[in-house]
Structures are given as structure tokens and as C-alpha cells.
Amino acid sequence: MRFLPSPPQLPSLQTTGDDEIGPVQIKCGPMKISRLALLIFLSSTLGLTACQGARRAKELAYVERPVENLYTLATDELDARDYDNAILLFNEVERQHPYSEWARRSAIMSAYASYQARDYEAAILTAQRYLAVNPAGEAAPYAHYLIAVCYFDQIIDVGRDQKTTQLAQGALLDIVRRYPESDYARDAALKLDMVQDHLAGKEMEIGRWYLRRNQHLPALNRFKTVVENFDTTAHVPEALHRLVETYLSLGLRQEAVTAAAVLGYNYPASPWYRDSYRLLSGEGMEADLVAAPQSRTWLNRLIPGGK
Numbered sequence: 001m002r003f004l005p006s007p008p009q010l011p012s013l014q015t016t017g018d019d020e021i022g023p024v025q026i027k028c029g030p031m032k033i034s035r036l037a038l039l040i041f042l043s044s045t046l047g048l049t050a051c052q053g054a055r056r057a058k059e060l061a062y063v064e065r066p067v068e069n070l071y072t073l074a075t076d077e078l079d080a081r082d083y084d085n086a087i088l089l090f091n092e093v094e095r096q097h098p099y100s101e102w103a104r105r106s107a108i109m110s111a112y113a114s115y116q117a118r119d120y121e122a123a124i125l126t127a128q129r130y131l132a133v134n135p136a137g138e139a140a141p142y143a144h145y146l147i148a149v150c151y152f153d154q155i156i157d158v159g160r161d162q163k164t165t166q167l168a169q170g171a172l173l174d175i176v177r178r179y180p181e182s183d184y185a186r187d188a189a190l191k192l193d194m195v196q197d198h199l200a201g202k203e204m205e206i207g208r209w210y211l212r213r214n215q216h217l218p219a220l221n222r223f224k225t226v227v228e229n230f231d232t233t234a235h236v237p238e239a240l241h242r243l244v245e246t247y248l249s250l251g252l253r254q255e256a257v258t259a260a261a262v263l264g265y266n267y268p269a270s271p272w273y274r275d276s277y278r279l280l281s282g283e284g285m286e287a288d289l290v291a292a293p294q295s296r297t298w299l300n301r302l303i304p305g306g307k
Contacts, residue, residue, distance in 0.1 A: 074089035081116070083117035090109050104139075111127040123150050128143075152172070193232070197233045223243050237266075241260075243259040244256045247259060
């Protein structure tokens with residue numbers, strides 16, 4: 001499920017000078033402007049294009065405005081799910097008031113709005129820009145998390161290139177390393193399990209492809225990678241069975257028996273173990289010929305913590 005929590009609540013910002021914001025009107029010195037009139041004025045300068053990529057290059061006509069007004073309008077647009085306008089207004093805060101706390105907050109809000117608009121590239125770039133300027137900022141953990149979730153939401157099926165999956169894995173691991181006690185780290189750990197399962201699935205697909213073409217050595221390497229590097233995933237029982245198949249095809253009978261014994265020791269109820277047992281029985285062998293201590297030693301080497 002696609003879900004990203006909204007940015008964390010940051011301390012309230014104080015207005016400066018004589019400008020003040022009320023629930024209905026904005027007072028700027030002696031002149032009062034209704035929020036509706038201001039919104040109409042700003043909307044007249046918004047020219048959204050049909051192309052999402054061009055949308056990001058669009059800017060408001062430069063008219064200097066109180067920073068609080070711009071930020072409030074941006075959050076209103078965000079609440080209304082008008083993400084295009086919200087991004088333009090948050091970017092305008094940064095453009096007109098680049099060194100203010102409002103600008104820092106607007107950067108992370110713009111990244112969040114881009115994510116909600118499914119413009120993951122813009123969201124990642126904006127969050128990275130925030131981190132480049134504010135590596136220890138109050139919203140830095142959230143910026144790291146947003147980047148990771150952007151990659152995670154772009155993971156595609158195992159039949160295609162897994163570069164994005166690997167980027168998601170790296171970003172999620174970075175969160176766990178940087179903020180181990182945070183809610184972000186706990187969610188990242190759950191997502192890492194899914195990423196690991198996805199990468200293991202890709203290894204299995206490639207291994208099966210090699211096996212169908214009788215390319216046994218590359219197939220063997222793929223299945224061993226799953227057992228050794230993705231030992232907590234659901235693909236391990238099949239990987240062990242495929243090792244049995246591959247070893248038998250290579251004439252390595254004892255290795256096949258050992259792989260089957262590990263499979264039976266850890267997953268005795270698995271249909272993959274039953275398949276391996278039938279396969280070995282057809283070859284006149286039994287999977288339980290390997291003594292338990294030896295099986296356990298091999299298990300510790302291949303799948304630590306196996307169950």
C-alpha cells in the first residue's frame with residue numbers, strides 16, 4: 001500500500017514586523033486584503049501546463065508578498081490536494097525568502113507535495129536539496145525517510161531491472177543506521193524485509209532461467225546467493241531445492257544430499273522438501289543420510305538463524 005505520513009509538526013513560526021495573519025483576513029500595515037481576494041490574485045498568475053515535467057519549471061510571476069501569506073496559502077492548497085499549486089507556492093516562499101525558517105520548512109513541504117503528486121523524481125531532488133543545506137535540521141530524518149519511500153514506491157516486478165529496488169534498499173538501510181530508535185527506522189525495517197524478498201525473487205528468476213537452459217554453474221551461484229544473502233526470505237526453501245536439482249545435474253550427489261538435509265531440517269513441512277526427497281529417492285539416495293550435527297554445521301554456514 002502506498003502511504004507516506006505527513007511531515008512532522010515543527011515549532012510554530014513567529015510573524016515579524018507589523019504583518020499578522022488572522023483566520024479571515026491578512027493585515028499588512030494599514031491595508032487589509034481578504035484571503036479570498038489574495039487567492040484570486042495569486043491564482044491568476046498560476047499557469048499550469050498539461051505536462052507534469054513542465055509543471056515543475058513553472059514559476060509564479062514575482063510579486064513580493066509577506067512570507068506568512070504565501071506559506072499559509074501553500075498549506076491551504078496542499079490540504080485541498082491541489083499539489084501543483086501547493087508546490088508552486090512553497091517554491092515561491094523559498095525564492096522570495098531564501099534564508100528564512102519558512103524557506104526550510106517550505107522545502108520539505110514541497111517535497112511532500114511532489115510525493116503526493118507522484119512526481120517521485122522531484123520529491124527526491126527537493127528532499128536532497130533540503131538535506132544538503134540542513135543535514136542536521138529538525139526535518140532531516142523525515143527527508144531521509146521520504147527519499148527512501150519514493151524509491152520504495154517505484155519498485156517494479158522482478159522481471160525487470162532492479163536498480164530502483166537497490167536504491168530503496170540503500171536508502172532504507174541508511175535510515176536504520178542514522179535513526180535506529182525512530183519510528184522511521186521501524187517502518188524502514190519492515191520495508192527492508194519486502195525489498196529483500198523482492199531481490200531474492202529476482203535472483204530466483206535468473207537462476208531458474210539458467211537451470212532451464214542447462215547452464216548449471218551460473219544457476220548454482222544464483223541459488224546459493226539466495227540461501228546465503230537472503231536467508232530470511234520466503235524464497236530459501238525453493239532455493240535449497242533448486243540446489244538439490246543443480247547438484248544432481250552436475251553429478252555432485254553428496255552436495256545434493258546435504259542441501260536436501262538442510263532443507264528438511266529447517267522446513268520439514270515444505271512442499272519443496274517433499275520434492276527434494278522424491279528426487280533423491282529416485283536416485284537411490286535418502287536426504288536423512290547426513291547426520292544432524294553435520295547438517296547443522298552446514299546450516300549455520302548457509303542460513304544463520306534458520307528455522
